[in-house]
Amino acid sequence: MRWSSALIPTLKETPADAVAPSHILLMRAGMIRQLGAGAYTYLPLGLRVLKKAEAIIREEMDAAGAFELLMPALQPIELWKESGRFETFGDLLMKLTISGGHHMALGPTHEEVVTDLVRDLISSYKQLPITLYQIQTKFRDEPRPRFGILRTREFLMKDAYSFDADVDQLNASYDAMYEAYCRTFDRCGLPYVVVEAESGPIGGDASHEFMVPCSTGEDKVIQCLACGYAANQEKAEVGAVADAPARTIAADAPAYEAVRTPGRKTIRDVCAFLKVAEPTSGKLLVYLADGKPVAILLRGDHEANEAKVRRAFGATTLAPADADSIQKATGAPIGFLGPVAIQIPLIVDKAVAAMETIVVGGNEVDVHLTGVVPGRDFKLDRLADLRNADDGDPCPRCGAAMVVKAGLEIGHVFKLGTKYSKAMGASYLDEKGVEIPIIMGCYGIGVNRIVAAAVEAGHDANGIIWPLNLAPYQVAVVPLSVKDAAVMAAAESIEKKLVAAGYDVILDDRDQRPGFKFKDVDLIGVPLRVVIGERGLKEGKIEIKWRHETEAQSLPLETAGDSILAELKAAEEKHHNTCLVNRSKREAAKSS
Amino acid sequence: MRWSSALIPTLKETPADAVAPSHILLMRAGMIRQLGAGAYTYLPLGLRVLKKAEAIIREEMDAAGAFELLMPALQPIELWKESGRFETFGDLLMKLTISGGHHMALGPTHEEVVTDLVRDLISSYKQLPITLYQIQTKFRDEPRPRFGILRTREFLMKDAYSFDADVDQLNASYDAMYEAYCRTFDRCGLPYVVVEAESGPIGGDASHEFMVPCSTGEDKVIQCLACGYAANQEKAEVGAVADAPARTIAADAPAYEAVRTPGRKTIRDVCAFLKVAEPTSGKLLVYLADGKPVAILLRGDHEANEAKVRRAFGATTLAPADADSIQKATGAPIGFLGPVAIQIPLIVDKAVAAMETIVVGGNEVDVHLTGVVPGRDFKLDRLADLRNADDGDPCPRCGAAMVVKAGLEIGHVFKLGTKYSKAMGASYLDEKGVEIPIIMGCYGIGVNRIVAAAVEAGHDANGIIWPLNLAPYQVAVVPLSVKDAAVMAAAESIEKKLVAAGYDVILDDRDQRPGFKFKDVDLIGVPLRVVIGERGLKEGKIEIKWRHETEAQSLPLETAGDSILAELKAAEEKHHNTCLVNRSKREAAKSS
Structure with a gap:
């Protein structure tokens, strides 16, 4: 072309x-x-x-x-x-x-x-x-x-x-x-990474997502770099902290106190007002599980995972309760809900069970409770993993700290x-x-x-860097002076050889400055650029440069066609080998 | 496969x-x-x-x-x-x-x-x-x-x-x-045939349709087999009848008569009632051309062509007038309209101008006029081709009788x-x-x-007959006894050879009676069938049969693969030559 x-x-x-x-x-x-x-x-x-x-x-x-x-x-x-x-x-x-x-x-x-x-x-x-x-x-x-x-x-x-x-x-x-x-x-x-996933509105009982980590990704992927565990944040389990001591309730712990928190309804506002850290607070959330009101208690800085909540209650459908339903079910207003003496079914997140004392809502307007002791002031008989895994949380398989990355879903398999x-x-x-x-x-x-x-x-400041197998053209042949017959003849001869070998080649025959043409070739992301100039030709040389590399290579004109083909074959082989390695890694992981 | x-x-x-x-x-x-x-x-x-x-x-x-x-x-x-x-x-x-x-x-x-x-x-x-x-x-x-x-x-x-x-x-x-x-x-x-076409709702000012003549086709194609003129019926012109004498109005022609035709509103009913042939009657049709009422007069057995009518009045839009508009514009009821003394613009079809006398509506309920003379009883100053061309009508180019065929539109080009x-x-x-x-x-x-x-x-009573280039599989290899190792080996060897040459081959490995398998192969329309049986194999022979032919050919097993390839190549070459002939015919037609 x-x-x-x-x-x-x-x-x-x-x-x-x-x-x-x-x-x-x-x-x-x-x-x-x-x-x-x-x-x-x-x-x-x-x-x-x-x-x-x-x-x-x-x-x-x-x-x-x-x-x-x-x-x-x-x-x-x-x-x-x-x-x-x-x-x-x-x-x-x-x-x-x-x-x-x-x-x-x-x-x-x-x-x-x-x-x-x-x-x-x-x-x-x-x-x-x-x-x-x-x-x-x-x-x-x-x-x-x-x-x-x-x-x-x-x-x-x-x-x-x-x-x-x-x-x-x-x-x-x-x-x-x-x-x-x-x-x-x-x-x-x-x-890509393969992650365990929630099945979402398609339904079903097992699924994996294929994710490409990138900043634009709208999904969050939780990965354990130690053991390879990976899951969509929606699905990722939070492992137990192995070395956390079993907590006993201090006999001399003082009773909780009710404090006035006028107009402070968010965790951030309440903690700032009371001058305590958010991880020492708790938040009570009310849902309608199959239409019936239920409550969960999370650490204040944690995020609820609705799929986990739904499963914990054994419900088919789950939706956040509206203000009216909450008032009706608990008698308390949003912003001041708490676990003490609550009358609807309550499941507590495991992280809360590890806390000594906790600041929670007082179930009446403008009141919070401080020094509430989990297990003493509210029951811990129903514990579950109810929250989104986050950076630093322990891996459910090996306990190592996990990391969160943004991921872009490109494929999904469901049972x-x-x-x-x-x-x-x-x-x-x-x-x-x-x-x-x-x-x-x-x-x-x-x-x-x-x-x-x-x-x-695959991109940099200059444009796209296509993988060889997806590139619209795998090779751009760029004659620097299109009016020079020898330069054009050399360019066309190389083009012909590459096309005959099955490659998609674009020949930049525009009568423009080299810099202008290189910019366009870089922008559209052609993996391999072949440059033929008057001066080089006189020395019997042409130049090739991979888009993902910074240095160009000089090649003798005489054998340039074959050398370029060899370069392309080597790149394909390298890619093929990477695929084979990936495959044997997958098979090893499967059999282990 | x-x-x-x-x-x-x-x-x-x-x-x-x-x-x-x-x-x-x-x-x-x-x-x-x-x-x-x-x-x-x-x-x-x-x-x-x-x-x-x-x-x-x-x-x-x-x-x-x-x-x-x-x-x-x-x-x-x-x-x-x-x-x-x-x-x-x-x-x-x-x-x-x-x-x-x-x-x-x-x-x-x-x-x-x-x-x-x-x-x-x-x-x-x-x-x-x-x-x-x-x-x-x-x-x-x-x-x-x-x-x-x-x-x-x-x-x-x-x-x-x-x-x-x-x-x-x-x-x-x-x-x-x-x-x-x-x-x-x-x-x-x-x-296919290429025909001149109306441009329809797409708009524009020139177009051709590519039609495949077949009974299911929803379009009508008018073809002149003498000179090659072809057009969609919507577009086809009607040629002048060259040897029709210029008609003069007989001086002694009697005046027309008004006759009672109670409840007879259709051409068929009126002609049957008056015992005259339909080609001696006329029908007046009222349209709204750009919203204004206009009339045309056709011979009773002819069909109006709305595109021609629209062009004759130089209108952008044309629609048949409803009963109310007709009554308002002409003062006459549908079923009894006629050209005599009509007050709205009238264009008369050329075929009417060639008629001596004509039966038309009387512009009042239950009345028709007989013996009406075109040019005497109504004006012929605006004549045009307003009707659909039909079987036997003269070609507009050479005057030979044209034929109508049903055609299926597969392509359309527009200016x-x-x-x-x-x-x-x-x-x-x-x-x-x-x-x-x-x-x-x-x-x-x-x-x-x-x-x-x-x-x-491309079909017969047994199924489809695909052209070689469209066939889902070009060759069906049918071993008659799939449990016979020698038969299967011969079948697979032929399959392999054809696949290597780039053909799409299906091997019918089902353990079924030959008749059952042949029926299916014929039904799905595979162009070439290769049959390998135990008996034939003993004699060193296999059999091939083209779907569009009735006779099978016997081939020596030893060279069967090459012979089949040669058959396929010959068929491709024959088809290619037909394409070349078509092309040179098109070029000759263009330059003439």
Whole structure:
């Protein structure tokens, strides 16, 4: 491809409102343009990257034995009512009414449609296991689209669904997808971590997320660098502090005191007013668990983890109680709630049980209690891990201090179980003719997010640094003086050789200053730059430079084509070896 | 691919409600399954065909120098208001409201979005000409989806848009797309005809349609087999009957008579009642042309062509008048309208001018007039071609009798002009710095329709007959006894050789009777079948059979692999030559 006849509208300025590096650089590199909020057009260069990610995903899905199909985006609302997700998905589901008064949804995911297909296609255990996938456009009524192509209302997903006869088959299907995801992201050159995750609105009972650590990431990943444990903050357990002594209640501890804290309703205000540290305070939160009021007590500086709270109460649904419900259930106003003499079910976070004394609300307006002793002034009979793990918390596996990183989710695998197959009647007949619900799994990759994550993980002040396998062009051949016939001939000869070997090459034939051209080549992130100049040519030399390195190398012109091919092959081999190492690490971890 | 591990759920029965051959056979061959009205899932085999069509289109678009991009399906309604199409597209446009109260459309086409992009990207004549395309899912609120994947609410389109500085550039861009379409459909092996077409709701001033003649086609194509003239019935002109004598009004023709025709309102009823032939009657139709009432007079058995009527009156909009407007404008009731003494503008179809006398409505209830003489009893000063061309009508180019065929539209090219660029402000600065609206063209291919058209044009009682380039698998290798090791070894060896040469091969490894397997292979339409049996093997022979031929050929086992490759190459070469012949015919036609 000649640069002069390509469509690469690079921008000098950072677009207004863009903060995420991937947003800024994909715009500046002429790869995407905005149509509206959460809606982007992929220009030729951006589309090349998207298609390369798509091709890698497809190859790995096919290699894992999954069948590709293509399901409609427009889905009958009835299917969402049948599965019970019409309610739970809520406003994120885009809805419309079409001619004939039919109510439709624009699929944000396809569990319902694929279950509808499978209940029609599959009837016997002989047809199982089977995994189906598609690479298809999804819709989601995102209230706040942001970060360029990271959170949009329309996006390309690879979604796969496994159908198994029993749990062993499910585990094998899940492992095959897990491994295919690792290979996919390895090949894409992404520095990902796999974390244990909550399953969220999709439902189900086991899941892992594939995360790329980066500042733009909207998820928080908790990692133990000692043993390798990693989980989404929503899911991460907090380990016990092994060496904390068993606490006994001091016999001579004075009784708690009620103090006036007029208008001080937040932990920060109360602690500042009483001149105590936040970690010595407690906060009582009231929820509706399956509609019934319940309370939890956390250390003042900790954050509640609603998934843990829901599980602790054995509830199906959990929502924060509103002021009215709280007043009605506890007789106390928000801001002054406390555990002493509370009449609704209370579960206390483990961290509170380790505290000697604690400042809590007094259950009446403008009153807090100081010197409250856990286990004496309120019961500790129901303890649980109820909070988000945080920086420095002990690892649940090895007890070492964990770290928190921002992470960008690029893939997610779930064991769904029989949620959809039971609700929608997708079953098979076993060898004895008994009808059994099919066990399902579902597996998603955000194709656009691979593009964005690669930029988030690979860029510098000058622009994007694409991994070799995703780069729109792997090599940029830059003749410095396009009017010099010898220079152009040398450039074209190298281009030809590389193209013949299967590489995507862009030849920057623009009649511009070298600095101008180098800036653009760096901005669009071409991994390898080949420079051919008049002066070098006279000395029989050309120059190559890897985008991720600072130094250029000089090569003899005569063997330049072969040397460049050798460079590329070496880089591919190095990457391939890294993938193999990652793979054997995963296998070692699995067998240990 | 082994058949036993593929997902090919063939059906024995014709699905209820299916009438179109492509609908019946794609369902029966396990290529598609219905989700709901106008919504189909592509199963792996169907998706393979769709992807092959897509790949051919992409190659030809790239070869024609068009840039691929990907625009969102969700489009802001504001853009449709800006272009003025919000009204004209009407109910076919799917609309929804998303969070924040934003009104959106699901794109049935992308003129607005691409013009919005281009007014941002392009500012100088130096950036023109340029053609952009995408292969993307479209939505259309089809009130009556039908014929399987032929008319659905969601479909895959290749839509391209050209942007040019002047008419010469436009013509060159249009020709390049026209030629790319011919190559695409040639490569797909479709028996298409190119016809002149009306431009419809897209607007613009020149267009051609690419049609595959087949009984399911919803369009009517008028063809002159003598000179090659072809047009959509909506567009086709009616030639003058060269040898018709100039008609003079007989001086002694009796005056017309008013006769009572109680309750006879249709041409059929009136002619039966009066015992005259329909071609001796006339029908007067009233329209609102840009809101004003106008009338046309046609021969009773002819059909009005609204596009011609609209142009004859020089109107922008045209709609049939309702009973009230007709009564108000003419004072006469529907069913009894006639040209005599009518007070609103009247244009008479040329065919009427050739009639001696004519039966028409009397402009009062239950009255018709017989013996009315055109030119005497009403004026013939405004004559035009106002009707649909029909079987036997003279060709407008050579005068030979034309024929009508049903046709299925698979592609459409338009010269749009400046409709969108003017409405939306997409302009460029010319060499003198003058701002000029960009001239546009648009070009669509229905990817799903290629799949359906290939089946409509290629099938027999046993199933589909795929063209080689679209077939999901080009070769089916069928070992007759899968338990015989020698048979399987021979089958696998042939499979391996063909796969190595780049062919898509399915090996039918199912332990089933030969007849059962042949039926399935025929049903899914694999072009070449290779059969390996125990008996043949003992004689050192295998058998091959083309799907479109009736006789099988016997080949020596020893050289079977090479012979099959030679057969395939010969078929490809034959197809390639047909494409070349088509191309030179097109070029000859162009230069003549």
